[in-house]
Amino acid sequence: MSKTDATNSTSDRGGPRQPLIIAKNLKKHFPIRSGMLNRQTATVHAVDGISFDVKKGETLGIVGESGCGKSTTARLLIGLIELDDGSIIFDGDVLGSDIKLKELRRGVQMVFQDSYASLNPRMTILDSIAFGPKIHDHKDPASVARNLMERVGLDPERFAMRYPHELSGGQRQRVNIARALALSPRLVILDEAVSALDKSVEAQVLNLLSDLREELDLTYVFISHDLNVVRYISDRVLVMYLGEVVEVGPVEAVYKEQAHPYTASLFAAMPSMDPDNRTEEPPLAGDPPNPIDPPTGCRFHTRCRFSESVCSKVKPKLNVIADNPDHLAACHIKDVGSGHSLAAQEAGE
């Protein structure tokens, strides 16, 4: 592999098809205030300069340990929290200059993990779904809601006038999906949307999501810590660690060969059903470092078994892996000129 391939891969971007959403260098730092005068004494680097794009019609899976900034990224994409830095370009329109937040929100919707907390307990299912169309002055919000209920597999006759606590988790998540679809969005962010469900129900909801994507021409950002689920639903996968992107690539490529040691450890921690397919990689030890004071250089170096001095000094760039221009990883081992002892071996192979 070589640098020229890397530049080729970037020149492919913005080709015939404009990505649906482009996230550029997103940053979100949460201040921690303490002390006598409530001064800002520390900062949580929740999302620290991540860039990616989501192509039209694809599903981008985002994986990582809890606290790596997945959910913050989701909330940034939909404008629930303000960006500290970076920009969001929705189908060619820059948020803030070309389109306003309100317009972005018509195009981007979200399904949350906690199916109960994401529904107003005092509202009937119908009212919850119809809320969006109603405030956007739709002529008949109730019929939109009823149609959507049917579409997500909930009989409106039975469920329209019920309250969230009377439904099962799977049913509630269907309501949440219907609610997210009520404004006919183009991008739906699924933030651990199936993680809290029983396995059998999870499969049903995943099938529903796949069907809806086909029928309604949707694009998904699918956030999960469950690698099996991500593999099932995603076209591409993005791996985050401590607020940064460590690896991104097509699902088959990443699942076949993990380029970043962190990704490899994540996969090693995943129990495989196939005895021949079990990796020898040791599972990840310890907790992620404190995002208040992230490690220098490569943020993974404190837990990486290949760590060398360069890793703690220089922040690795995203490099093309195995000549696949869509597969990128931020590891010195994959960068010939980095000075990491293993980088030369990789190049030699």
Place this chain on the structure above:
Amino acid sequence: MFAYFVRRLLYVLPVAIGVSIICFLLVHIAPGDPLTAIMPVDATAEEQAAMRSAYGLDKPLPVQYAIWIGKAATGDLGKSIATGRPVANEVFAAVKNSLLLAFAASIIAFPIGLFLGFVAGYFRDTIFDRIVTGFAITGVSVPNYWLGIVLVIIFSVNLSWLPSMGAGPGGSGEWAWDYAHIRHLILPAVTLAVVPIGIVARTVRALVGDIFSMDFVQALYAKGMRHSDVLKHVIRNAAPTALSVMGLQLGYLLGGSILIETVFNWPGSGFLLSNAIFQRDLPLLQGTILVLALFFVFMNLIVDVAQAAIDPRIKRS
């Protein structure tokens, strides 16, 4: 711990300043001229102006406040209009008596409240629990100034066991630790104790009941710990909240004894206050309320810091 103390102190400071501003403004929201009470009816315009500037009332409000609070900080709360004596002297003499009453009431209220609450929480949903709960809700519902009158009717008027007025024989303001004086303390202290008994019992009952239903108690029993040792754990978990409730009640007792002191003519701050109200003695009113409110703020601070000192969960945050 020290950092927490300093932080709490810095939080209390603006509150204390706010409290002093409200006390200062009390005189100014009063309808009519604050001078009318002391001014002779036939005072000339010049005399009025002279009086006005003597009391600093011709200056803008913020300046008046600055002067007032500056003096207050050095212990000068002005002069009582009715008696001409320094307000500070009157207030502190009275607060001493009020504190005595408040402590006496606490000594009655806290052990009873703790005991009833603990037993009710321990025997939750039994007849005993219901009796205590009923007693507690009666305690917090009773208008204590009426209860005082009822107790006077029973113990002073009908039975003639206890005196109904004052802090000592002959209406003397000087307290002494002898039988004659303590007799005077009993009725007001019991009256004042009823509401805190109810509040402490209610709080402790809920607290103990909740702790007993927690998983860690099950775990202690499961590992074979003796019942009495489990109780120690429960008490240790309930202690910080219970103590803070009692600390706050002590503050309320001091600020809330006004009506009781009026009923029993107890020469405390509340009695002073009601005299000040009766005579429209605004400097006395203002000074008394300032001292009582600041004492309450100070009690809150003590309670918070003490709670932090015994509750390991607070130190971390």
Place this chain on the structure above:
Amino acid sequence: MTVAAEPIITEEVKQKSPGYWAGVMKRFMRDPVAVGCAVIILLLILSAIFAPYLGLNDPYKASMIKRLKPIGFPGFPLGTDEQGRDMLARLIYGGRLTLFVGLTPVVLAFFIGSSLGLIAGYVGGWVNTVIMRTVDIFFAFPSVLLAIAISSALGAGIVNSLVSLTIVFIPPIARVAESATASVRSLDYIDAARATGGNALTIVRVHVIGNVLGPIFVYATSLTSVCMILAAGLSFLGIGVRPPEPEWGLMLNTLRTAIYVNPWIAALPGLMIFITSLCLNLLSDGLRSAMNVKD
């Protein structure tokens, strides 16, 4: 549609679920103590409102020769007061002012305090700081002291009592409203509603108020008993309702001199305050459990 909803609900299909308030009502009616207290309060309010139609004696008519007649005195079922006025009539008429001054401040404080708390809790930031720190200052006074301080500065009178008691009860209600709002604010359904593009006012109206008003309301009802006692206490001190109006606190005060002559007559107005306040407390407890509000 290839995917069917999992068959969780097997019982008979219900078209419409009973709403939240229907459930509250059902639970409340099963609580005999709370229902009994509600009836007593209602009777007190009704008898106060319709006092002129109950065929009572004139509550203002004094008589020098019929002073402090005992309970059961002919023509005066509950005796007479220190000016020879009919106690029964005065107690029932007294309910008018006592209940009005005792309950109105909580209603006013409920509206003002909830609004302040909602704004502070939903908007957050410096708005929260300004509102809540101001609230803290008023909260720093024991309620009795604050009520007496403001009332004595303003002087006696019904309006002044209402003002001072309302000011006393705004801070605690605002605090409860603020924390309830802040915790609802952090729930995902608010984020979902924001993501739908609703403006703050719509979201507060549609999604926040319905979920915070219950707990605030229950809390406010728990303050009514204290407010009653305080309102009557102000009159007792002579800084509330002015004589010769019948009002329980004021009556208690003017009858104090009678405790050596006819003690049980002197205790009657206080008994009324006590019964009302006890019923208000028990009613509030009943509402709390019927509405599933936790402390």
